[in-house]
Amino acid sequence: MADATYDVIGVGNAIVDVIAQADEAQIETLGLAKGAMTLIDADQARDLYGQMGPGMESSGGSAANTLAGIASFGGAGAYIGKVRNDQLGGVFRHDIQAVGVDYRTQPANDGPPTARCLIFVTPDAERTMQTFLGVSVELGIGDIDAAAIEASRITYLEGYLFDKEAAKEAFVHAAEIAHAAGRKVALTLSDAFCVDRHRAAFLHLVESHVDILFANEAEITSLYSVDDFDAAVSRISDQCEIAAVTRSENGSVVVSGGRTQAVPAMPVEKVVDTTGAGDLYAAGFLYGLTQGRELADCARIGGLAAAEVIQHYGARPAVSLKALLAKNGI
Amino acid sequence: MADATYDVIGVGNAIVDVIAQADEAQIETLGLAKGAMTLIDADQARDLYGQMGPGMESSGGSAANTLAGIASFGGAGAYIGKVRNDQLGGVFRHDIQAVGVDYRTQPANDGPPTARCLIFVTPDAERTMQTFLGVSVELGIGDIDAAAIEASRITYLEGYLFDKEAAKEAFVHAAEIAHAAGRKVALTLSDAFCVDRHRAAFLHLVESHVDILFANEAEITSLYSVDDFDAAVSRISDQCEIAAVTRSENGSVVVSGGRTQAVPAMPVEKVVDTTGAGDLYAAGFLYGLTQGRELADCARIGGLAAAEVIQHYGARPAVSLKALLAKNGI
Numbered sequence: 240m241a242d243a244t245y246d247v248i249g250v251g252n253a254i255v256d257v258i259a260q261a262d263e264a265q266i267e268t269l270g271l272a273k274g275a276m277t278l279i280d281a282d283q284a285r286d287l288y289g290q291m292g293p294g295m296e297s298s299g300g301s302a303a304n305t306l307a308g309i310a311s312f313g314g315a316g317a318y319i320g321k322v323r324n325d326q327l328g329g330v331f332r333h334d335i336q337a338v339g340v341d342y343r344t345q346p347a348n349d350g351p352p353t354a355r356c357l358i359f360v361t362p363d364a365e366r367t368m369q370t371f372l373g374v375s376v377e378l379g380i381g382d383i384d385a386a387a388i389e390a391s392r393i394t395y396l397e398g399y400l401f402d403k404e405a406a407k408e409a410f411v412h413a414a415e416i417a418h419a420a421g422r423k424v425a426l427t428l429s430d431a432f433c434v435d436r437h438r439a440a441f442l443h444l445v446e447s448h449v450d451i452l453f454a455n456e457a458e459i460t461s462l463y464s465v466d467d468f469d470a471a472v473s474r475i476s477d478q479c480e481i482a483a484v485t486r487s488e489n490g491s492v493v494v495s496g497g498r499t500q501a502v503p504a505m506p507v508e509k510v511v512d513t514t515g516a517g518d519l520y521a522a523g524f525l526y527g528l529t530q531g532r533e534l535a536d537c538a539r540i541g542g543l544a545a546a547e548v549i550q551h552y553g554a555r556p557a558v559s560l561k562a563l564l565a566k567n568g569i
Numbered sequence: 570m571a572d573a574t575y576d577v578i579g580v581g582n583a584i585v586d587v588i589a590q591a592d593e594a595q596i597e598t599l600g601l602a603k604g605a606m607t608l609i610d611a612d613q614a615r616d617l618y619g620q621m622g623p624g625m626e627s628s629g630g631s632a633a634n635t636l637a638g639i640a641s642f643g644g645a646g647a648y649i650g651k652v653r654n655d656q657l658g659g660v661f662r663h664d665i666q667a668v669g670v671d672y673r674t675q676p677a678n679d680g681p682p683t684a685r686c687l688i689f690v691t692p693d694a695e696r697t698m699q700t701f702l703g704v705s706v707e708l709g710i711g712d713i714d715a716a717a718i719e720a721s722r723i724t725y726l727e728g729y730l731f732d733k734e735a736a737k738e739a740f741v742h743a744a745e746i747a748h749a750a751g752r753k754v755a756l757t758l759s760d761a762f763c764v765d766r767h768r769a770a771f772l773h774l775v776e777s778h779v780d781i782l783f784a785n786e787a788e789i790t791s792l793y794s795v796d797d798f799d800a801a802v803s804r805i806s807d808q809c810e811i812a813a814v815t816r817s818e819n820g821s822v823v824v825s826g827g828r829t830q831a832v833p834a835m836p837v838e839k840v841v842d843t844t845g846a847g848d849l850y851a852a853g854f855l856y857g858l859t860q861g862r863e864l865a866d867c868a869r870i871g872g873l874a875a876a877e878v879i880q881h882y883g884a885r886p887a888v889s890l891k892a893l894l895a896k897n898g899i
Contacts, residue, residue: 296626326656
């Protein structure tokens with residue numbers, strides 16, 4: 240197997256986040272599914288934005304956040320995702336390139352605008368996301384840069400992308416290229432509702448194409464249609480080389496080779512905004528893996544990155560994770 | 570004089586801020602004038618953005634920040650400023666309307682894009698601003714909503730706008746309408762370099778059109794070409810009904826009717842980003858004035874709002890200033 244140019248390449252929905260503070264009453268009045276990610280169309284996005292408080296725009300997208308995290312640790316990353324050639328597309332491109340991630344997907348010159356995710360953050364720090372996917376779901380097989388995937392130790396796919404046909408195909412295509420090159424494929428289930436909408440396809444994907452699976456409790460129990468976390472964990476252990484399941488303030492559980500290890504969460508002073516917690520956990524975990532660290536350490540590094548991102552608004556690190564890791568001596 | 574619909578109407582450059590962390594070395598390498606506001610053209614903006622770290626976009630513009638602050642105190646505000654009908658223009662419009670400020674300036678359908686200000690925040694919390702004015706300076710006399718100005722107790726003008734001819738005319742026009750309706754006119758000098766570029770015009774403006782002047786030490790000494798703060802203060806006391814001069818951590822000095830009152834700054838735990846400090850001081854001061862508060866209290870309320878905004882990134886309040894004021898019992 241050739242040397243890798245990249246530690247990780249991510250494939251996902253290229254999205255700009257619009258973050259606003261909200262109270263419980265507003266979440267209720269607007270009829271939002273608190274804590275979840277709900278897809279909305281252009282008209283809904285316009286209406287909902289009109290009812291949202293003043294916002295802060297920053298680049299998001301689950302896998303893109305993860306790659307920004309990996310870059311912040313000092314890892315070499317690349318990203319595949321679709322924006323339009325509009326102002327928000329320019330913002331997305333700038334931000335991911337500014338942290339050193341190789342991003343060369345051609346922007347669309349027409350069609351819907353760059354995707355945006357309206358994020359309502361409540362005083363309990365929970366985020367409720369309403370996503371207008373815009374042009375991001377026009378990512379197709381033609382956008383999958385085979386050479387870049389072949390040159391990456393791990394190809395990381397976000398489950399959110401799995402909502403539309405063309406993107407699904409691009410997704411499987413990327414996994415096949417990675418495996419043909421002897422590389423690993425990682426997947427995050429992303430959202431319990433998304434898993435619920437596409438359960439059979441996700442099960443097939445996990446069984447056939449995924450070496451490293453990321454999920455939270457709700458997602459993994461949704462995947463296997465079980466109520467019990469332990470039951471889900473025992474199912475996943477047969478199907479993936481590695482599974483890392485996050486449990487919020489209870490840390491994470493890593494399942495591999497029939498062994499289950501629980502790793503506690505990092506202590507946090509004050510949780511401000513949980514947006515990006517799972518994305519940054521994956522960043523730390525994958526960075527650890529590419530550095531040949533033991534799985535429990537990968538989980539700890541993931542927890543460290545997640546703890547950083549939930550202590551401020553926004554889904555990408557506000558400090559150097561490389562420096563933070565050195566300081567924490569994991 | 571008719572009852573006022575608005576406490577304050579602001580006239581200024583409608584700008585979206587792009588805030589990024591920077592270190593001292595980057596400020597030096599890029600040759601930026603630390604702490605100042607420098608105007609840049611479209612090409613410079615593109616080049617500089619390419620060298621900037623990952624950013625956070627949020628609505629800015631000096632007078633617009635002040636009006637957002639007044640709205641947060643519960644004051645009734647309106648705003649006049651020019652954006653284009655592009656995505657960042659939509660962000661600006663949304664954010665100012667979302668806080669309850671009446672904003673009805675028609676967006677431009679062609680010409681340069683919405684203005685943006687690249688803000689480099691160094692670890693000492695100082696902000697260095699590079700502004701691409703875009704379409705904001707195409708604000709002209711035709712955009713000055715006479716009825717709204719006549720219906721405002723105070724018309725607040727930002728000195729930044731004073732860099733281009735058409736905007737200057739709009740500026741003076743607005744002041745004349747306000748005075749003809751028996752209203753007050755306030756001005757912030759905005760930036761010592763801007764004052765330096767247009768000293769004679771500013772002196773004429775202050776003498777002929779301004780009732781309430783906001784400035785910091787650098788700006789007021791630049792206006793009168795004196796080295797000494799006290800000399801500047803004695804000059805200003807002859808020319809304006811009220812002058813409020815801010816002195817960063819040393820609080821502010823209010824000059825009126827031959828009397829000078831110094832008011833200490835509010836204590837601050839940790840200064841993160843000084844962007845918006847002067848704008849929010851003006852917000853609190855003007856809100857106090859419209860509530861008939863004594864000048865020293867106006868200065869204290871201004872200091873309270875400034876203290877809030879410098880403790881987080883971004884130039885607009887992150888909490889309700891009305892609640893903060895009630896809590897502080899000024």
